[in-house]
Every structure is written in structure tokens, then in C-alpha cells.
Amino acid sequence: MTNQKTIHELTEIVAKEMRKLGYSESTMTSYQKVWDSFRTYTEKKDNKFYSTEIGLEFLEKKIKFVSKYPVKYTMEEKVRAINRIDEYFKYQIISTKRPTCRKEYTFPEAFKEPIHSYISVRKAEGLSDSRIKAISVYMERFSNYLYNIGLQNITALDVKHIHGFIQFSTQYTASTVRNTFTCLRGFLSFIHEKGYLNSNFSSVVPTIRHGRECTIPSAYSKDEVEKILNCIDRCNLKGKRDYAMLLLAARMGLRASDICSLTFTSLNWEQNLIEVVQEKTEKVIQLPLLNEVGDAIIDYLRFRPKTPLKYIFLRVATPSVKLHNHSLYEIVSKYISRAGISIPQGKKHGPHALRHSLSSVMLENRVPLPVISEILSHTSSDTTKVYLKIDISQLRECALAVPDIGNLGQEV
DSSP states (O other): OGGGSBHHHHHHHHHHHHHHTTOOHHHHHHHHHHHHHHHHHHHHTTOOBOOHHHHHHHHHHHSOOOTTSOOOHHHHHHHHHHHHHHHHHHHSOOOOOOOSSOOOOOOOHHHHHHHHHHHHHHHHTTOOHHHHHHHHHHHHHHHHHHHHTTOOOGGGOOHHHHHHHHHHHTTSOHHHHHHHHHHHHHHHHHHHHTTSOSSOGGGGSOOOOOOGGGOOOOOOOHHHHHHHHHTSOTTSHHHHHHHHHHHHHHTTOOOHHHHHTOBGGGEETTTTEEEEEOTTTOOEEEEEOOHHHHHHHHHHHTTSOOOSOOBSOBOSSSSOOBOOHHHHHHHHHHHHHHTTOOOOTTOOOSHHHHHHHHHHHHHHTTOOHHHHHHHTTOSOHHHHHGGGGGOHHHHHHTOOOOOOHHHHHHHO
């Protein structure tokens, strides 16, 4: 049994399974550092065997992770490293890697037919490619879970299996859990209607209320954004690169993935345009190349190492490789801290917060929602409406005058 294995043996098994699933070596190296630290921690406590309690204790004491608060980006990978051990310890399964660049999804043979049928129906309903991709991810995760716990046929699915998957899913964020459960309810209704199951188990899956309307976007004031930009030392290559990247987020609202994937063909200098195929939506967006942003990019390119790589923003240390999203997050977070800006618990402090800040400034300047939606490349203006909650100046105008209490008393 897994719970009879030492922590060292367990991490060896988990590493082997993760490599089979295609996790990158850089991720494996990062996880291995956390596991080594974890083993050292448990050895000092004379504890050779894993338990969920010892894993959580390590995260809270060594990583300063507080379980009742959202995970900070800077500690996400460390928390995931322990989560990978914990999920294998409990369920003998490792979550599939993030499908950032993956185009195909694999389902155990026993569940292929109903899942492919369900996905085909959703495609016929006109769902976007990104929605179909998300459904494929959730179905892959669900079917792999069923396969790993020994279920051989979809017709044998029972309430206990669904309850087990619900428990398994609690390791993910609230939004991921909500989306997973929504997809699962639809699939369970579908396989009942098609005769795979005699019972409709969709009612077993709880409804999670965690929509966009439940959250307030993290944004910084115009003065705070200027402080962040002004604290960057642009006398060196790293500073020039960081300044250009932060401007793309703060002035143009580009997502981290699109900034890091920016290539020379994305820049149309003759027409002063930036053309990007967005990684999230796979749609092309054209934005005017602001003079301030263009000058910053040119200033960086003058000193950028000569390399055949098509990507504009590269790691400063050798070897020169494309900068990744998580690196940009750490860069932004560093400059927010350096600027002396307070970050309350739960407030985001990465490039997406700069994107939110741009929307806040545009709202203050009375830019119409459809225009903001176009600039931020939202697929729906409903997404943009979320930012109304951070437009304090316009909210103040909606406040009602407080009537005189004495007059109220006389009227009654």
C-alpha cells in the first residue's frame, strides 16, 4: 500500500508518474527541491512516512502557507509539489499536466465512446474552441480518476465514485472546482439520456457559487502604477527588459502569456501596431503601438543578446531563452514590493493586476465598456462589467443622499 512507503519512496514513484504524463524537466527540478526540503524537515522530526497532516504542517511552517487564504503565486509551485504527493498517497493518481500547448486529450478506452459523444454534442451546440478544450480537460481528469480507482465500464458508475471524485477535486481552486462540477453535471445527464446509466447522478454533484461576480479584481491606482514603473532601474539590460514588459501590461493591457510570446513579427513599426494571436482565446488582436511602449522596446532591443530566437523578451542569464509567464509574475511582484506599495492579504500582485489597473483608469476616464472590452480582448462585455466594482469614483456618484432623520420622524 502507498501509505506504507517512506516519503523518499513515495516521491520517487510520483516523479516517475509525472514524467510519464509529460511534465517538463524544469518543473520536475523545481518539485524535487521542495521534496528534498520536505524530506529534510520530516527526518528532523524522525518521521519517515507521509501523511496529509505532516504535508500541511511542512507547508505552513516552512513555506508560510496559510490554508484558509488563497495561495500566493510565489508559493503555488511549492504547494503543488506537496499536493502531487498527497493526491497519489490518497488516490494513487497524478493530475495530468496543464494543457497549455496540448491539442489532444487521452481518455481510458473504457470511457472513450461516451466522452467523445458528449464532446461532439457540445461542439454541435456551438461552444467555442476554448470551452471545448476546457471540457476535454475536465473529462480527461474525471475518466483518469475512474480508471485509476479500478472502474472498468461507465455503466458501473455509482454515487460512491462521484463522491470520491468530488473529494479528489477539492485540491483545485474554487473556480476550477466550479467549472469541473458544471461540466460533470452535464456529462452525467448526457450519459443517462443516452442509456449508459439507469440513473441520473447529476444531482449528486454540488453547485459551487463562485462566478466572476463573486470576486473583486485586484487593481492599483494610477499613482501606484507610476511608482512601480519609476522604481525600475533602466540603466541595465534587465531593467530595460522589465520596463518594456511592464509597460505592455500597464499601458496596453496585454496578458502575461501574450507578452512573453511576443515575436518580432508581432510588431508593425510602419503602421505603429502590435498584432498578437492571444494564447487564451486564440484570436488575433491589433492594438496601437504607443510611443512610450515602442521606445521602451527599442531601448531594450538595442542591448538584447543577438540570437536566432524569434521571441523578443529573453532571460538575461545565459543561455538566452524565452521568458515564461511565472517569471514575469515574479518580476512584477518584485517591483510592486520595491515601490513600497502595500499588498493586502488576497490581493494579486502580478501582471494581471496591472491589466486590471488599466481597466480601472479607463473607467475613471469614462471610456465605454465595449471599448474597454475591445482593448482588453474580452470575448464578452459581461467579463468587462466585473471591473465596475473597482471604479470607486463612479460608485460614489451612485450614492444616495442621506435624508434628515428629524424630518423623517415628523413625516411618520
